[in-house]
Structure formats: structure tokens, C-alpha cells
Amino acid sequence: MINVFPSLMNCAPVEQHEYAGTVGGFLESKGIEYKSRQVQPVTITVNGKVIVPARWATAKIKKTDDVQIRPIPRGGVLSFIRRIDPIMNWLLKSMSPRQQQNNTTGSGQQLETSDTTANVAKLNQIVPELAGRYIRYPDYLTPPRRYFLNQREQWLEFLCCIGPGQYQIDANDIKIGETTFAALGADAEYRIFQPGESMAGLSAQDIWYNATEIGGTSSGTAGLEIPTEYTGSNDGGTVATEYAFNGNAITITQPADGQWADGLRVGSRITAIKLPLPYTVSGISVDRITGNFQELLPLAVDDQVQVEGVPISATTVRIAAMELDAAGNGWVELKDAAGDPITTIPSGTQYITFRTAGITYYTVTAKSGKTINVQKWAGSPTPVPPPGWPGFATVTSTSATVDADTSSFAGDWTGTFCSAPKGRRTTSTQIDLFFTGGLAHVSDEGDIEQRTVQLEIAYRDRNVGGDFTIIVKTYTAATLDQIGYTETINHPSMEPEFKIRRLGVGSASSQDYEKVQWYGMRSFMGVKQVYPDWTTMSVRVRVGGKMAGSAENKVNVIATRILPVIQADGSFGSLQPTRDIAPFVRYIAQSIGYTDADLDMDELRRLDAVWKARGDTFDYVFDQTTVKEAINAVLGCGMAEMTVDGGLIRPVRDEPRTVFEQAYSPQNMTAPLRRTFRKKSHDDYDGVEVEFMNAETWTKETIMCLLPGDLGANPERIRVIGATHPTKAWRIGMRRRRQHRYIVWNYQFSTEMDAFNSRYLSYVPLIDNLKGYGQSAIMENITPSGAQALVRVTEPLEWEEGKTHVFGYRREDGTMAGPYAATPGPDEFHILAPIPQPWPTISLDQEPPHAYFGTTERWVFPALIKNVSPTGLDAATVTAENYDARKYLDDDNAPPA
DSSP states (O other), X not given: OEEEOSSSSSOOOSEEEOOXXXXXXXXXXXXOOOTXXXXXXXXXXXXXXXXXXXXXXXXXXXXXXXXXXXXOOOTTGGGGOOOOSSTHHHHHHHHSOOOOSSSOOBTTBOOOOOOOOSOOOOTTSOOOEEESEEEEOOEESSOOEEEEEETTEEEEEEEEEEEEXXXXXXXXXXXXXXXXXXXXXXXXXXXXXXXXXXXXXXXGGEEEEEOTTSSOOTTXXXXXXXXXXXXXXXXXXXXXXXXXXXXXXXXXXXXXXXXXXXXXXXXXXXXXEEOOEEEEEESTTSOEEEEEOGGGXXXXXXXXXXXXSSOOSOSEEEEEEXXXXXXXXXXXXXXXXXXOBOOOSOSEEEEXXXXXXXXXXXXXXXXXXXXXXXXXXXXXXXXXXXXXXXOEEEEEESXXXXXXXXXXXXXXXXXXXXXXXXXXXXXXXXXXXXXXXXXXXXXXXXXXXXXXXXXXXXXXXXXXXXXXXXXXXXXXXXBSSOEEEEEEEEEEEEOEEEEEEEESOXXXXXXXXXXXXXXXXXXXXXXXXXXXXXXXXXXXXXXXGGSOGGGTTOEEEEEEEEEEEEOTTXXXXXXXXXXXXXXXXXXXXXXXXXXXXXXXXXXXXXXXXXXXXXXXXXXXXXXXXXXXXXXXXXXXXXXXXXXXXXXXEEEEEOOOOOSOOBOBOTTTEEEEEEEEEOOOOTTSOSOEEEEEEETTTTEEEEEEXXXXXXXXXXXXXXXXXXXXXXXXXXXXXXXXXXHHHHOOEEEEEEESSGGGGOOTTOEEEEOOOOTTXXXXXXXXXXXXXXXXXXXXXXXXXXXXXTOOEEEEEEOTTSBEEEEEEEEEOSSTTEEXXXXXXXXOOOOTTSOOOEEEEEETTTSSEEEEEEEEEEOTTSOEEEEEEEOOGGGGTTTTOOOOO
């Protein structure tokens, strides 16, 4: 059962689902695209165990599993939550890609174009394409590796992708934030690699997996605190009910699950080991004791020992005489310090604990499982290891006690954390340690003196378990500056898990500076030395106190794409930096396998000359999108669009026209021309506000586009991509504004096969025979009449007094000829016009020419074809809009100052 909760708190689920499969499969079944997200807004547990996002695609769940999905309060996500039933609606919205008004899409998905302002990793995503000249925050190819080169220098290095193909990049255009690498001097370095160039020997190519559990915390610390004390209750001497002694080894034998304190370590101090053994007390003065004295060896007459466990007049006594074998078996005679007999010990069998007198303690020399090995220290005032000490007799005791000094324990463990992702093995792990306040002792006189801290780093294979391999690191310094260390630990191939603790309890004195944090951990995952198709860049930067953390992922370049460009003879030349529109259109087509044979190269070459003369360019970085949307975005900066004509990709530019193409009138329309006026309302736009990227500052700006009479109170807001200069953005906006004001008529008509001769944005004349507008007819005859042609038509012509008139006709190919100045003929069916030779052929073998007539101002409706929709194989429906030259009047102007 999958339970969806509204928060991390203890609460009831708001949704429940029965499901069997994978975690990712469930999310996808709800329409949630989670794979493209860098950070997931939810946490998912299965039977109480957290499933990391990297495993969602493969982690299997059964209908009997307890699966919980809860939102994570991170980065303000919860501030946008509204009460929505079901809550899965919110999950879907928060996990799906954002929708923006961009030229986007990819395989049916709407995905935004690349306006990122930080270096990010784009796992399993499309590599962005840079066109023209644009700012680029390269994507990470290797996880950024932060390490301490020495105590005071922390460096960051990574490899990143500028993009497919080649680029021209000036050194002054390679920056971190707003600062050039050159200005950073020795604190920063980079190197650019061309596609296919080897990076052998470059450390930035190394792929390191950064363990996400290690690093900055919500409490504001830079890393995980390594405790300075041991907080466990087990001190090693109060939990066992039975010990087995054998030489210098002490083993816990009861209870069965008993164990030494986790903080007890090699070097820890045992303050007292009390091992009561049976002894026989006898003698005239009750001063002879027989038994095993191995723990006291080596022992000599006049040595002092301590006696515990029986009533005695003096706990510290002197050996007056003795007779012991090498194993410590035999007898000793005891006297008090004055040499008098000991008379208060009861005779017979007694359980007595003997210990060497003076300062006596033990240190742990080894620890494994339930067994520790100890070393005895004795003597006053400076304890030394007794030479030849054989340890304890071989005995098991239920009354023995072992008292440890917890101040000598290791601190609590920090961890355990895995340094490699699940299923990946590594042979090298780096661990970063950070002394936040330096490492020093400040004397009473204010002198900064050395201080030493020891840490124990433990690791093992998480798939094998068992004992940890221990590495002890010692750090000594005398500084109050922050310092750090990066330890590289080479180990057998494994999936390692690590934990760290402090050896010995830290000082609580305000004069000691020794706090240490576990700052980072990463595992080596291999190398990739060559990227055949991409331009890449290695980056190495000194960070820490040299640069704000917020700038470390702001490495950017201003690059110009290198492509073949169209030469004066129309051919494509060698590679060179270019911002031209046509080369990138061609590149997009070629990127999916098209060739020049699939493009209308004649029109592309013609428009290339137009764009170059106007200074039209395209500068942008594309993320995921379709080929069509990308080409249209590029052509849009040249006031053009993409069409497919005759199987070829053809760019069509909306530009001023003077020559009509095919003509349409009732003579070739199969239904009357329908004209629709776009009625104005109070909601109409009164301006256009254009958002664009300004290449001077690489920030988004807006510019207002207004016509006389506009207040700009209700502007249409559009985003222009590819135009990075205010004038270029303004021209596009003004074209849009003039479109709103002057393009106000829609036309629709039908034809037989005639309309198949028209293309998208063909400039055509439309004739409707409305009274007061143009007339159409069939040309019956054309003969000379002086310097003019006398034309007879099938319909009577209506002349308007005081107006000038024109005449035109349809050629054999369907295009318009004319208009020519027209004067009346001998009757209403004749017209005189200066029609140049050759005149049209009028024959019964072909359709006669169509004739068009009217006043100069209103003889046709100039229009641009918007769509031709076939109706079967021999007919078509056409939509068009009015043509108005005023639409183009700002194409070469500049915005007002």
C-alpha cells in the first residue's frame, strides 16, 4: 500500500494506492517526470527504509509493502503548497518540468530552453547547443571535487561541457561570476579542450562521487561535528558478569551478548582490575599466604603490594619473604610498613585481590571482539611498564571487575556513511577534515602553542560487514586560523562505508582550540579522457577564504559558435566564428541527418544576403527542443519562418512585397470570398513589451514598443530569444505591434487545384466583385490600338468618375500581370491599357486569361496566404490575411532615445 502524506509530521495519509512494481513506475503512472530533477521534493520509504532517488527506477515494491511518500521542506517548496485534494496533484506539479513561454519541446515534452545562470549537472539530458555568441554556464561532466591542497588552501576542480562542436572564446570572456580568470591569478586556472582532444594526466577528468550525507548541516556547520567525548553508558567494567583472564588478555564470557564499550580503544586507560583469587592464610602470626601471585610478577622481597577483599590492618604491606615459581605459585610473608606482622587477616581460605602498590593502571594495547589486551603500568611518581610482567593467571572469574577511565575513551563515532553509490566499487576514497577554529593551545601569557588531535578513521565493505580496518591520523598545529586536511585512503576494491571518531576526550578549556568536522567524502569512480564531439573545459579554483561559496558554481564563458558560413559565391566555406542565421539553420538540419539536398538552398542563400546586409544575427543557447521549434526560433530573428515546400525545408521571410504572385477571383474560386474583420475591444493590446537578453550585461531586460496613440497600459508581453541588442528586440516588438494594428482582415476561399500553386506567405491579389471594389472577368480578345492594347472582357466595366483605374490579368502560370493604367474603350466591355508584349494568348485550347479591373486604391485586396488545406486531390481551402506595408515601417528603425 502506497500512502501519501501531506508532511513529515506524524499524521494521517491523504491518499492511498495499491500498487506493485517499481517506485519509479508508480510515479510515472501518475504522470510524474522525476528523472530530470536535480533535487526531489519528496522522500520515499519502503517498510521504514529510505529509498534514495537514484534507486527509484529499480527499487521494487509489493502490494503488501508499507510505502510512504512525504514532501520535504526544502528551499521554500512548502511555501507553495495549497490544500489540494488529492495531494498527488501537488506532487505532480512540483515534480514535473516547468512550463514557460519559450521555443521548447522534445519528443512531445515541453521543456524549457537554456537560460541557466549556474553550473549544474544534467544527467541523462540533452547537451545544450550554443548558436552565435552567447553566455554559457558549462554543465558539469565530472562532479566538482573540493579538497585541501594543504592546511590553508582549499581547491575546487571539475570538468565541464561548453557544447557540441567548436567555439571561439576570448580569455577575457572566461569568468567566475563577473571576475575573469586572469584577474584571479594563481588562484584559478582553466584549460579548453577541442572535440576529440585527449585529457590524459589531467586530474579534473577524474570522476569522484561525492557522498551527499557529508557536508554542511541545517544547523549552520560546514561539516559533521566529530564529538569530543564518549556518551555511551558502557564503561567496560560494569556490564560483564564473568571474565576470562589469560596473560594480558581479558575476555568477556558472560553475558553472551556482552561487549566492551565502543569507546574503549587502543590507548584507553583501565584504572583498576580487581581479580579476587582463593588464597590459604596461615602462619604463627597469620602472615603467610599461599596461592598464585602471577599478576604481581616480577616480585621481590621488600616490594610493597596492596591487599583488598579481607579485613586487614593495613592495605599496603611489604613482602618480608617469599618462595614463588616461574608461574607465580608459592607463598609470601607479609609485614606492615614498620616490619610488624599482619595479624588481622582471617586464617583459612580467603578470596583476596593483590595489586602492585604505587600508581597502578593498565592501558589497552589491542581490542578484538570480546577480548582486550592490556599493559600494566606501576611505580611512583612516574609509572613504567613492569619488565617481564607475565599478565594474569589463566582463570575465569564471576567476581572480577574491570574499571575503565572514560576520559581516555574515543569519542562517539560519526557515521557510518557509504562513500560510493550502491552497486559501484572503488579503490580510493578521499575524506576532508576541517578544524573550524584552528588547532592550538593559548597559554596564560597569550602564546599560541601546539595542540594535537588524533582521529580514528574506520572502513569496511558494506556488502561484507565484519570488523573495520582502522587508520589513525594525528594532527598537530599551532594556529587559530581555519585549517583543513584531505586524506586519500587507498583500499581494496569494495563498496566502502566509513566512520570517524576522536581518540581521547577533547578539552573543555576555552584556551584549547581543537574542534574538528567531517567536511566531505568522495570515492573515485574512474576517468574519461576524450569527449569526441564536445568542447570541454577543465577548471581549478582556490576557494574557501578566497571566494564566496555562492560564486563557486558561476563559471561562465562567452563563446561564439564556429560553423561553415555562406561565401560570396553561395558555397559554404571553411569553419569560422559566426553569428549568422543561415549557417545555424543548416547545422540544425544536418544534426538530424538532413543534407543540403533537403533544404531550399537558393532561398536560404538569398535570405542570408538579406540578413547580413541588415545585421540580423541569432545568439542563444538551446536546451531540449524540437528541430522545427529550434529552426523557427533562429529564423524568427530574421523575421522568417520555416515551411516544408515540395519536400524541402524552406525559410520564408515576412517582408515588404511589390510583385503579386497567383491571383484569385470569382473566376477561379469555387465559393465566394469570405472577409472577416477582427473587431476591436477594450481588451486589445495598446503596446508590446519585449523581454530579451542584453549582451552588454547578460541580464534580461524589457523594452516597450508603442505606436502613436498607445498608452502602454495593456501591453502584450512577449519574450524574444536570439536577439541580444535592444534595437533588434525593439524591431521585432514593433513588427508585432504593427501586426496588431494593421493586420485586421481575415480571408477564406476555395479553389480547385489553383491554390496548390501558392505557398505560405505568398503575396496574392484577391478580387470579390463587390460594388465599389474590383471587378473580374474573362479576357475575350486583345488587339493593338495605337501604342496600347485594346482588351475586350466578358463583363461590363464600371468606371468611377474622378478616379484613376488599373487593369491586370492572370498569366498562364497563374501569376498576376500588371497593374497597368486603364482608360475606357469604345464601350463598357472594352478597356485600353499599355500592356507590354508579349500579350497573352487567347485560344480555345486553354483557359482564357482572367481580367481584373478597378480603381487604383481598391481594385484588389492584397493578402498573404496563411494556409492551403487540400480538399481531396483536386480542391483546396485557403486562409489569408490582409497585407499592409505599414507593418514593416520600423524594420530598419531604432527605438526612441
